Amino acid sequence: MEKYLPNIIQNLNFKSKLALQISIIPLILFILITLQSSNNLSFKRLYSSLHTNHHDNVSKTSSKKCDIFMGEWVQNMDAPYYTNDTCETIHEYQNCMKHGRPDTEFMKWRWKPYGCELPVFNSTRFLEMVRGKSMAFVGDSLARNHMQSLVCLLSQVERPLDNSTTQDENFKRWYYPSYNFTLAMIWSPFLVKAQENDPNGKPGKITFAGLYLDEVDETWAAQIDGLDHLIISAGHWFFRLLILYEKRHIMGCRYCWTTNITEQSVSYGYRNAFKTAFRAILERENFKGKVYLRTFSPPHYEGGDWYNGGYCLRKKPYKSNEINFEGQNLEMYKAQLEVFEEAQILAQKRGLKFGLMNITQTMLTRPDGHPSKYGHWENVNGTRPNDCIHWCLPGPIDSWNDILLEMLKE
Template identity: 30%
Template sequence: MFLMEIGSLMKATLYIMLHIVPFAERGFDCVVNGRRDRGYQKWRWKPKNCEIPRFNVHEILGKLRGKRIVFVGDSLSRTQWESLICILMQGVKDKRRDVYEINGNKITKRIRFLGVWFSSYNLRIDYYRSVFLVQPGSAPRHAPKRVKSTIRLDKMDDMSKEWIDSDFLIFNSGHWWTPTKLFDMGCYFQTGRSLKLGMGITTAFRTSLKTWATWVETSVNRNRTRVFFRTFESSHWIGRNRNSCKVTRRPWLKTKGKDRSRISDIIIDVVKKMTAPVTVLHVTPMGAFRSDAHVGTWSDNKSVADCSHWCLPGVPDTWNEILLSMMLSKDGME
């Protein structure tokens, strides 16, 4: 795949796409938060040996009539969920009457469930916040003082039963599998009643994915539900301790090693060994160049720079263009 710059008409369309939507999260709305350059909205990936189908939102909505799409994961999953809602709202005439949140909640970082219903198409698009996919737990009795909580690697998130009744399931995980999110916070790994204080993060991540894979194979109706897993999204922090975030004006010309991720490698390896069909959306190399498209200081908290999340409109729209082309393929709609 290679990057290409799209014209001003598409740029304007993408800008309008976000700002007519009442569900978009302020933290990802870089333009409203003061970003003046717009070049990051103009870059899109074009496959070398195939074409992504021409985008027709009315046709897509028609094919998705009566469906339920579920995103599960961390805030990067929430970004993709918001992006898809923005994209599909372009095909709805009365946006304020026909599209609304199921539970009436304002989009925030901590809410564990968010859902939007396109009433004219009986289409639901849901998001479940499950950053590890497996179950967080409290520290066992008699655990060392440094253990404040655990990740139950052998148990799925207790919300997983809510995900099953769906036509499309899109997962992501990986961004919370870091020492700062785990060990520095007193969070360690557990299987059964056994604490795994010496277990490394990548080993634990693989173990959790095997639990997820077993759940997919035993709980998801493969005759109805199409399952996707998006790989790790490249961030562009400078320094080993993520102490600097520099958003560039144009994409990098070289990946600088960010086109590879151990987390992504584990995802691909685990999925290959599954008996149930799962499609991997391998976005790691795509995002490696996009040092220009992060939120940076254009969030709702300007004092904290952000080189992990993406501005909307932006990179997540490309994920959804690819996702929709796969979802709506002949195999995906059978």
């Protein structure tokens, strides 16, 4: 049929040709819109397609099931539940009110799933549920950000003892004596073995990091035996200059265009790092706890990136239909889900529980909750780059603990 079309069109008179063109225009527009929509998937469509058979992240409410990770932000005038005055453990980088942030509306929202309620965090309920247990956050500064939010929320009931064995803020250990509960932060931004090519370089100097994608970082892996709850996450460090190794041989890199090494996508190293991390957990015979993967938390830079003037000054959340899920955010998220679902099958065979704390859409719609210029981190020139990665405390990240408490009930 296709080979006859040109001749048919050629033999049409002018009016017929014009009519044909007019009738084709809507079809062309429809195709273009459809293609554009497929390239810029809404989170809801993407989520549905990826989770057709996935039920671990569904929380039961009454007699029906409710997916607590699909919803909208709604106003909550009762928040915040702590301040930078009542919680002294807020890291300087996230202490937005101390450093002059003038608006407060970003603190007065809560996550509302479609079709059910997600209860606001109850400190007493949480501590009762973890009585006599231990929990560790493993990852980068966003894992630390999450843990500090939890410490601040729990301070409504009890202030913990600092049982850390080091002064390094990346390796904190808090103890709640009334509940015999230990909470820890273990720093591992790549989850796998990493080596700076210039560990003694000047502050602020960008250096390559070598990642051994098939070798776990024993800094955290050797500490998880006996843990009851392990919350693992990583993400933003994978956007650095990276040399990627497998079996101790260079097999690729990230952002090294001037070398003769194969350039890999950002999700390549990310996917393989999580594969190694999950394999390490599954191979530890003495680990019997529950693992939670917290999914990628998207940044919200506008007008540039962190190093060239990007900013995030919005003052309210997006609606879910106001923002598309695309680009590297989508790439990172899909890589995590694929690896998680593979690991979850293996975990079930070993009798372990793997839970998915799927906060990506929740945070994709919160461009207003970052420190921006109201963090305290300075570079070598004394200026303050805008931080559109971490989250103000108090702020949207407190909802991660609403979700965590709900997942502990399962």
